[in-house]
Amino acid sequence: MASSVTKDISYKDLKALLGQNQNLLLVDVRTKEEVDKGHIPGSVHIPVDTVEAAFAMAPEDFKCKYGVTKPPQDAPELVFHCQLGRRGLNATNKAHQLGYVNARNYAGGYKEWSEKEGK
Template sequence: MLPGRLAPHLCKFVARVSSTGAAGSMDGGHVIAYKDMKALVASGKAHIVDVRLPEEVANGRIANSVNVPVAEVEEALKMDPKTFKMKYGVDKPQMGDENLIFHCQMGRRGAQATEIALALGYAKARNYAGGYKEWSEKEGK
């Protein structure tokens, strides 16, 4: 059973995904590739949310990312902007932000966080499916 007001939104999202034929997975419109991710990181124009645990982030992170563990994503996105900024040290993403990107180590938790964001109305949220694993391999870190 899903908590609170998220359940109806998630049901709509699941219905939308199912109707696209992408049963159980996000369609290509909500995933970002390494090349595009690299350009966004370089531009500084992205809200990059690392949904790994703090101890994972301590071993390395993507520049300008903010750590919001996947278990906190729903609560964080429901916070008022002032509380979000106090807790995470960055401005809260806006509903219409073009470049709200979630990532984890290898893609699964990032996809989960992206689905939560989509269900809450962040229609342009995307998952960097390669995760920190791909990033660190390609960046030589």
């Protein structure tokens, strides 16, 4: 089934996941300055340059640092995003290299989200 998962997720699909899935981990890989200007509700801030180290952490260290449970490698709902899509894709690729087979990138990024949400 993992082969049917695409690496990108659309605004519509992400919006649906946010509304229904308690297990979704949405990771914002932008800088702190960008996040301070606005973020997708429920997202966790893990800057792109720390994604690899973060997802290599022991689960208890991850929970302590980020305040959320580290997802298992086969987690069905792990989504990364940035402002426009490039850093989110880099983070998604790093997660795949670490064995997170279902990790996806919200290619529209915060820019599309904020436009569609009217923020």
